[in-house]
Amino acid sequence: MFRFKFKYIFIAFLLPLFLYLGLYTWNWRTGALDDLAASTGMEIVGWVLAPGKWADRKAGLLWNRYVSLVETEKENALLREELEALKLELIRLREQAAEQQLLASLLELSPLDGWDAFGARIIAHQIGPNAVLQTVFINKGRADGVSRDQPVITPDGVVGRVLKASSHFSSVLLLTDPNSYIPVLGQKSRTRAITRGQGRGEPLQVNHVPKNELLFSEELLVTSGLADIYPKGLPVARITRIEISELSLFKKVLSGALVDPFRLEGVLVLQRNERSEPLPLQQER
Amino acid sequence: MSQAIFWPLYTIACIWLHSLVPGLDCFAPALIVCLHLKRYQSVFWLGLIWLLINEGVGSIAFGASLVWDAGLVLFFFAVQVFFSSRHVYFLFVLAVFAAGWHYVVFFSMLNLQELQVHKEALIMNSLLTACAFPLAWIVIQGILKQHGTGQYVQR
Numbered sequence: 001m002f003r004f005k006f007k008y009i010f011i012a013f014l015l016p017l018f019l020y021l022g023l024y025t026w027n028w029r030t031g032a033l034d035d036l037a038a039s040t041g042m043e044i045v046g047w048v049l050a051p052g053k054w055a056d057r058k059a060g061l062l063w064n065r066y067v068s069l070v071e072t073e074k075e076n077a078l079l080r081e082e083l084e085a086l087k088l089e090l091i092r093l094r095e096q097a098a099e100q101q102l103l104a105s106l107l108e109l110s111p112l113d114g115w116d117a118f119g120a121r122i123i124a125h126q127i128g129p130n131a132v133l134q135t136v137f138i139n140k141g142r143a144d145g146v147s148r149d150q151p152v153i154t155p156d157g158v159v160g161r162v163l164k165a166s167s168h169f170s171s172v173l174l175l176t177d178p179n180s181y182i183p184v185l186g187q188k189s190r191t192r193a194i195t196r197g198q199g200r201g202e203p204l205q206v207n208h209v210p211k212n213e214l215l216f217s218e219e220l221l222v223t224s225g226l227a228d229i230y231p232k233g234l235p236v237a238r239i240t241r242i243e244i245s246e247l248s249l250f251k252k253v254l255s256g257a258l259v260d261p262f263r264l265e266g267v268l269v270l271q272r273n274e275r276s277e278p279l280p281l282q283q284e285r
Numbered sequence: 286m287s288q289a290i291f292w293p294l295y296t297i298a299c300i301w302l303h304s305l306v307p308g309l310d311c312f313a314p315a316l317i318v319c320l321h322l323k324r325y326q327s328v329f330w331l332g333l334i335w336l337l338i339n340e341g342v343g344s345i346a347f348g349a350s351l352v353w354d355a356g357l358v359l360f361f362f363a364v365q366v367f368f369s370s371r372h373v374y375f376l377f378v379l380a381v382f383a384a385g386w387h388y389v390v391f392f393s394m395l396n397l398q399e400l401q402v403h404k405e406a407l408i409m410n411s412l413l414t415a416c417a418f419p420l421a422w423i424v425i426q427g428i429l430k431q432h433g434t435g436q437y438v439q440r
């Protein structure tokens with residue numbers, strides 16, 4: 001009787017549980033099921049959403065062109081493109097100027113040296129019950145050269161990094177997600193820290209700033225390039241609050257992200273080029 | 286409307302709905318409706334496709350949707366021991382279980398993968414799931430019955 005019951009419980013409950021745990025750990029090591037799901041599920045969703053978004057964009061464009069003054073709109077578009085290019089140039093120059101003043105030895109470094117940027121459109125935000133992290137879905141994938149951990153920015157600042165990619169689509173982990181950590185440094189003070197998201201509409205935490213380190217109010221935080229994910233010098237956030245506690249060895253610092261990722265329509269994906277220095281791991285290999 | 290047309294259209298509509306309402310799952314209620322109609326072959330194939338879709342666009346490692354769907358299927362058969370899925374109480378019990386199960390599965394999976402997410406966001410998703418279940422059930426049943434494909438499969 002007991003043997004029969006045990007057999008029944010084993011087949012109905014324990015066997016599937018063992019199978020599941022085996023599958024889970026195998027996938028955790030190899031990522032095979034994640035890749036399979038990304039290259040099928042992500043592609044299906046992308047191809048379902050992309051035409052609708054395209055039609056929506058085209059309809060919006062048509063409407064704007066006919067209703068508003070056509071020439072002004074065209075001129076505006078050109079000026080906007082020029083402005084975005086100038087903003088990128090400004091980021092580079094601002095960082096160079098700060099570094100020239102403070103670190104003469106690093107004069108030759110420029111933040112976007114060794115990186116190429118290409119544009120991508122955001123076609124959706126979090127999709128489905130499994131999208132529990134703050135992500136956006138973009139229309140560029142492995143076929144366009146996108147891979148995991150590539151930086152995603154706008155001319156105004158950092159947006160996040162690529163979380164996973166299928167052939168033609170990718171999801172990007174936003175800097176506002178609590179699992180997003182970005183090594184930064186103060187543009188004036190050159191103090192190093194790590195920003196961490198706290199959710200949509202919430203300020204970013206600036207962690208690991210010792211009490212005796214200098215940090216200015218309203219100071220711009222730029223990427224430090226330490227994690228080998230983001231190039232050095234990209235603007236991330238501006239400090240909004242600095243508190244010093246008697247009980248802690250570190251300052252309590254909050255900052256506001258320069259980009260609201262939930263209002264974006266397009267982003268730039270950064271890709272290392274041949275001028276880029278190889279990662280330490282690649283050098284070892 | 287045949288099932289071969291209905292389910293692809295339903296899948297497309299769900300993907301759009303999912304992109305508009307983050308955290309919503311319209312696939313799970315449809316899976317339970319298929320079980321209720323004893324369309325086990327549809328449960329397998331649709332379940333597989335929807336599993337890949339949910340896992341593919343998800344931001345956590347593969348496995349959460351599998352546990353989530355398997356739990357719902359087990360619950361469906363367990364509840365049927367006490368009362369039929371045609372009973373109105375069934376929908377209520379299912380919605381409550383779905384909300385609780387959703388929270389347990391995703392909270393455990395996030396902890397297992399050492400990921401952090403605000404509890405309020407998880408609770409909101411669970412409440413959304415509880416509301417979506419009866420609504421989706423009524424809509425799917427209504428459409429299937431209207432087009433003559435909502436009958437039980439005789440075995």
